[in-house]
Every structure is written in structure tokens, then in C-alpha cells.
Amino acid sequence: xxNRKSASAQLVQEHNAAGPPKDLILTxxxxxxxxxxxxxxxxELFRSGKMPGFIHLYIGEEAVASGVIxxxxxxxxxxxxxxxxxxxxxxxxxxxxxxAELMGKVDGCCGGRGGTMHLYEPSVGFLGTNGVVxxxxxxxxxxxxxxxxxxxxxxxxxxxxxxxxxNGAFHEGLNMAAxxxxxxxxxxxxxxxxxxxxxxxxxxxxxxxxxxxAYSIPGVQVDGNDVLAVYEKAGExxxxxxxxxxxxxxxxxxxxWFGHHEGDPGTSxxxxxxxxxxxxxDPIKKLREDALAARWCEIKELEKIEKEVNLSxxxxxxxxxxxxxxxxxxxxxxxxxx
Amino acid sequence: xxxxxxGIEAKQDQIRASERVISYAEAGVEAxxxxxxxxxxxxxxxxxxxxxxxxxxxxRGLWAEFGDERVRDTPIAELAETGIGIGAALAGSRPIVxxxxxxxxLEASGQVIQQASTIHYISNGKFKVxxxxxxxxxxxxxxxxxxxxxxxxxxxxxxxxxVAVPSTPYDVKGLLKTAIRDEDPVLFVEHKGLYNTKGIVPxxxxxxxxxxxxxxxxxxxxxxxxxxxxxxxxxxxxxxxxSEGTLVEVIDPxxxxxxxxxxxxxxxxxxxxxxxxxxxxxxxGFSAExxxxxxxxxxxxxxxxxxxxxxxxxxxxxxxxxxxxxxPSTERIVSxxxxxxxx
Numbered sequence: 075x076x077n078r079k080s081a082s083a084q085l086v087q088e089h090n091a092a093g094p095p096k097d098l099i100l101t102x103x104x105x106x107x108x109x110x111x112x113x114x115x116x117x118e119l120f121r122s123g124k125m126p127g128f129i130h131l132y133i134g135e136e137a138v139a140s141g142v143i144x145x146x147x148x149x150x151x152x153x154x155x156x157x158x159x160x161x162x163x164x165x166x167x168x169x170x171x172x173x174a175e176l177m178g179k180v181d182g183c184c185g186g187r188g189g190t191m192h193l194y195e196p197s198v199g200f201l202g203t204n205g206v207v208x209x210x211x212x213x214x215x216x217x218x219x220x221x222x223x224x225x226x227x228x229x230x231x232x233x234x235x236x237x238x239x240x241n242g243a244f245h246e247g248l249n250m251a252a253x254x255x256x257x258x259x260x261x262x263x264x265x266x267x268x269x270x271x272x273x274x275x276x277x278x279x280x281x282x283x284x285x286x287x288a289y290s291i292p293g294v295q296v297d298g299n300d301v302l303a304v305y306e307k308a309g310e311x312x313x314x315x316x317x318x319x320x321x322x323x324x325x326x327x328x329x330x331w332f333g334h335h336e337g338d339p340g341t342s343x344x345x346x347x348x349x350x351x352x353x354x355x356d357p358i359k360k361l362r363e364d365a366l367a368a369r370w371c372e373i374k375e376l377e378k379i380e381k382e383v384n385l386s387x388x389x390x391x392x393x394x395x396x397x398x399x400x401x402x403x404x405x406x407x408x409x410x411x412x
Numbered sequence: 413x414x415x416x417x418x419g420i421e422a423k424q425d426q427i428r429a430s431e432r433v434i435s436y437a438e439a440g441v442e443a444x445x446x447x448x449x450x451x452x453x454x455x456x457x458x459x460x461x462x463x464x465x466x467x468x469x470x471x472r473g474l475w476a477e478f479g480d481e482r483v484r485d486t487p488i489a490e491l492a493e494t495g496i497g498i499g500a501a502l503a504g505s506r507p508i509v510x511x512x513x514x515x516x517x518l519e520a521s522g523q524v525i526q527q528a529s530t531i532h533y534i535s536n537g538k539f540k541v542x543x544x545x546x547x548x549x550x551x552x553x554x555x556x557x558x559x560x561x562x563x564x565x566x567x568x569x570x571x572x573x574x575v576a577v578p579s580t581p582y583d584v585k586g587l588l589k590t591a592i593r594d595e596d597p598v599l600f601v602e603h604k605g606l607y608n609t610k611g612i613v614p615x616x617x618x619x620x621x622x623x624x625x626x627x628x629x630x631x632x633x634x635x636x637x638x639x640x641x642x643x644x645x646x647x648x649x650x651x652x653x654x655s656e657g658t659l660v661e662v663i664d665p666x667x668x669x670x671x672x673x674x675x676x677x678x679x680x681x682x683x684x685x686x687x688x689x690x691x692x693x694x695x696x697g698f699s700a701e702x703x704x705x706x707x708x709x710x711x712x713x714x715x716x717x718x719x720x721x722x723x724x725x726x727x728x729x730x731x732x733x734x735x736x737x738x739x740p741s742t743e744r745i746v747s748x749x750x751x752x753x754x755x
Binding site for chain 1: 501530535538
């Protein structure tokens, strides 16, 4: 595996004999490692009983958030899901603020009022992770409509899982986004299971990208564990949205390593072999091996990133642990603006 | 000149100088026109609100004036319309989403209750959702159970939402302008049976604050609380009862969230008797909330048990004879209040 270049790496090289820019490789690698390390730390905190609630880990799917959001500007919008820590980090909410939010602490990005499934941050255009699977789809169209009417040039990326595409909101949202040619990109993270429901049992048409035809918009399917492939396809969709040509539906085929949420072993509905197959297709390992084999960068550069990220995630954990809990007498604040 | 302070409803006798009479529907259009001209961030979406001017003429002329971009017809997709309104509000626009028949808000209820109402709070105040959902409730002309309900009180239950239920053209204009300028999500629920009713509406700008009831008629014997279409029936009943020597004070809260508790409690302190008339059901409804309020805070003031005069607990029936039986009529209000006064 280590010596075999992926199709996308070859493609990128054909366009550029020197390979993809080193900056890009290192940026994508850093982002994926950040998400992985963050999630591993969150898992540890959760298992130690220090983290309230329940969390849905993004481990295994890091290439999607990293590859797509790498194209976005700070003021572009993202809507996310219950499995949204990766999107929040990739869009630029500091790890400290996300970890503290997961702990329900005052220094969390929402002061501990939202938690894992309700992360919001206007300064980076982050319109929320969401505890309900489909509602982000029309909400993303709304943010895109606002940007279009304001002629701000902002685009919106809407992440959702395969569990959302058989829901009515998917149809209503994509239909209106397409009809109004809104600057929004719909990114389906197809990890093959909606909680425990295998995708092939949830629908007759398991090709999500093909559903774009129903709305007369482009639909593309991409290996969601190949960050350069995701980056390339997202780039085309982003350019199209910025040109004012409307939405694109991107289906990223990927897999979550663990259960639906921490505490779900994820083994009653998935075979060991299947999980093992996908763990071997680790998106971080893949980029590392491709980059080193093609000499896009040096191993010490990757190791430096790994060390730095590890330290910063350790720092995020300590920050979250040290942050105070909100005062109970603030529980009725901010129900209304006025 | 009225002499009224900005934001405060002028008394009827103070506005005689501009006795322009327009309809309830026209008052809404005027509020929208004034607000859309004032703030380019406002846009309006919904089914049939464009060239058609709205199913009830509630958007007449706006499309011609403001164009396709800001007055947008939508497909039949209440969930997406509402979600789009929320997303646009998060991104800094001031959307108005027209749901036409309020029954259909149920198609989008998750968006309203789980998304719009919570985001300001769970984002720790970082985001706001200045969204107006405009719709029309109530039974008219035997519309059957999918086009007649008065589900406004469902949304009173939810922290983070505001609910306006205007009964007059004057209130439509003043309250809709307030709703549009409000930073929180507002359900602005008009009544289909009131769109053609007429009243004095000043051409000048005025706003009516939320949470301020109007005392439609003063009286010392019974407090009668009503909103929307039921205000006119309450007034008819009060006129009949006055001829029998019973003086009814009719209070129209105008917004049920926030609710002007003070005006209701003061009136009950004066009259000692409370009736609530509501086109919605009694169970867990607006009437239950007002009754609970008075029970909790003014039980000692009551000389008789609280009387609720509400829609009877059945779906809206088609046949006029059945439907009229279910909804409180002036006659039912009169006879119930007679019992209350005797008791």
C-alpha cells in the first residue's frame, strides 16, 4: 500500500509534475490529525466519566471535513450534524472552546449551553452542529439565500449523513436550493449506517450522488477517505457555487470506526471484517503514506505536526477540565434577545 | 396629531384626525410595505404571495413593488420554507415566511420548536433568529379539519418564541411592524375570518409593543379574555349582557407570548369573575394558561369559579351546522356568562 499512489495523487501529479503543493499536504494532514487527536481525547474524557451527555465520534471520516472546508473562507458558512466536532474544528472553532463545550463549561464556544450537538460560532460562520439529522439541509439553503440576496459572495457547505437523505427535508431543501440556484454545497458523509440501519436497507437507490439528477444539479461520488480526492471535488463545487451556478451534491463514501455514539460498540450490526477493512483505509495513514512515497514532504515535517497537535489537544483537555461550570442562576438568561 | 408616544397605541379618540379605514388584510400589507422599504434585509417568502398577492390578499402589491428577489413564491414545502427562514436569519437577513394556512405549520413544527426557538439560547446569545412566521388560522366557510385550526397556543408552550394574535386592522399594522423588528422568532397569526373586516388605521408609522393588552370594553362585573376572532364575539356578547345589567370587561391580550398578565390580574381584582373565550381547545390551551395564572396569583380575588368557553373537543367538522356548534358563538358566550354571574 505504502508504495502505491492513489488515483487522486496520480491525478494531481499529472497536472503538476511537482505534486500537490506541500503547504496543502501539510495543512490537510494537520487538520485530519487535529480532528483525530481531539476525538481520541474526547473519547478518553467521556470514558473516564468526566464528560456529560453522549458523543458521536468523527474518527474515520476526517478527510471529509478537512478536504471540503480547506476551500472555505472564514466568513463562509457551515451547517453540521450530531457527528460534528470535525466540522467545527476544521471551520476554525478553537479546540479549547469545543472541548470545553463538550464538557458543559463556561469557556465552551456556547458557554456550556449547547454541548456537542449544538456548537455555534458566528465569527467563523459556523451555523451549528445539530441534534436532529435533517434540519440543517434547509437551514443551509437559507444561509445561502441570505448571502445571495446580500451579494456577499459567501457560500455555504451543508454536511449530513446518509441517514438524512431518506428524509423529506433532504428533498425539500435540495429542490429549493437548486431551483433558486443558491450558493450551497451539499456534502453527504455516507458512512453506510444511519445509527444501526444499513444504507442498503434504508433505500432502493444507494447511490446518493445520483439523486442530484432529480434536482438537475451536479452530483459526484468520491472516496471520502482520500482527502486529496475530496479536496479536488469540493474545489470544483466551491468554484461553481462562487460563480453563482448553484448547488452541487457530493457523496463522500466513508466509515465511522466506532459505534453510532460512545457506548454503542457498533458490533451488532457491523461485521468485524467490515470494520477492519475500513480501518485499514484510514484517511490519515493514506495521506501519510502517499505523501512520503511521492516525496511531497519529509517524514519529520509530519512528525512535527503530530507532536504539535498532540500538545495542543492535551492543552485543550486541561483547559476544558479547568474551566468552571456555568452558574445555575444563569439558566434563564438568553432565552430571548430582548 | 395624536400626541401618542411612539410605540404606544393611540386611543381611538386621539386618532380621529386620520380616520382612514382599511381592512385587516390591507393593514398587514401596509406594515410589510413600510418595513420592507425601511430595511433592505427584509425578504418575504411563501406560497402564492408573489403575483397572486396571497391566498387572502395578504401580500397584495408587494411583489410588484419589491420584485422577485424579495417577494418569493415557494413550492409547497413548509419545512424548507421555515428552515430557509431560520438559516437566512442566522446569516443576517430578516426573513418573513408566509405559511398561508396555520394548520400547515405542523409540517415545519420541528424547525420552529427545535431550531428557531433554541438557537439564541444554546449559542449562548451568539446567534439570533429574527424570523417572522406569518400565517392565518381559524375556521371560515366550512374549510374542514385541515384548514381551520387555531393551533397558536401550541407555540405559547415554547420558551424562545413570541406569538401575536391580532384582532383588529389597527393591531395588525402595529404588531406586525413590531414583529418584523423583533430580534426573536415571532409567530404572527392572523385570522382568516378577519381579513375583510375594516377599522381605523393611521397612515403614519406606529408600533404596538408586545405584551400589552388592549381593554376593548370596560366593565365591573366580569372579566372576559379573548383573542383574534373571538374578540368580536366577546364584544357582541358584552353588548347583550349590558342590556341585562351585567357589565363585562373585555380584554384582548393581542400577544399571548409574552402575555400581559398584569392587565388580566388587575381586571379580575376589580370584577371578581373571569371567563376566557377561545376558538382553540380548552385542554392545555390559552384558556388553561390564563385560568392557571389567575388561580395561582389571584385566587382570593375570585367570587366564582373560572369559566372557559372554548372550541368543543372534536376536529373541525365540515357541515356548517356541526362546525358552528363546536366553535364558541355569541349566544354560547352570553349563556355561559349568565351562569357565571348567577353562580
